[in-house]
Amino acid sequence: MKFFNLGLLLSTIMYTSGALAQNNTYDVIVAGRTIGSLKVFDNESDSDTEVQRIESDFKILFYSGKFSTQASFAQGRLMTAVSAHEVNGNVKERTHTKNVAKTSNYTVSFSGEDGEKKPAKEFNEPILNTVTSLYYKEPINITEVYSERYGQMCNVKKVSDGNYSVSLPDGKQGLYTYKSGLCREVKTDLAGFKLRIVLNSGKKAL
Secondary structure (H helix, E strand, O other): OOOOHHHHHHHHHOOOOOOOOOOEEEEEEEOOEEEEEEEEOOOEEOOOEEEEEEEEEEEEOOEEEEEEEEEEEEOOEEEEEEEEEEEOOEEEEEEEEEEOOOOOEEEEEEEHHHHOOOOOEEEEOOOOOEOHHHHOOOOOOOOEEEEOOOOEEEEEEEEEOOEEEEEOOOOOEEEEEEEOOEEEEEEEEEOOEEEEEEEEEEEEOO
């Protein structure tokens, strides 16, 4: 199994009305075993700007990884987003999305061991919500979010009250569950295993 795919998966499934994330911590669980944690930091915002940030770390056997993503908004529009994935201390992939002169145009660049193989691209569509945002508010009346890792949009579909399916660029599906506007759990598949990211109500991110 290529365990490094776990980091890329976390980067993809890391937006959700209601309660804002308040330094919440989630357990990352594979095959019933907790292999790491994911931290959602307090939404830094004022009347015009907003910053959303997530960090995770995990370990399986001799493999350890870290993932972080930070998205900055101004007047509801994405300005910059950076996602970074490290494996055993090395940068596996880093994706940087940058708004061009406060328009609906963006440049997307890739770096790192895997990212260097990908050419830079342009994205010409307004970005109001990202995959990272799914941990901050329930995607009520939202049909798509931007993947900071892949540099493209993902479809969002309401399955039932409090449950939403997100179609990931790699073909997988993520199921997000909310209660009182707060993201409680994310489910998806990883190489035949069920991956769960579950809110740990007893922990708060530092």
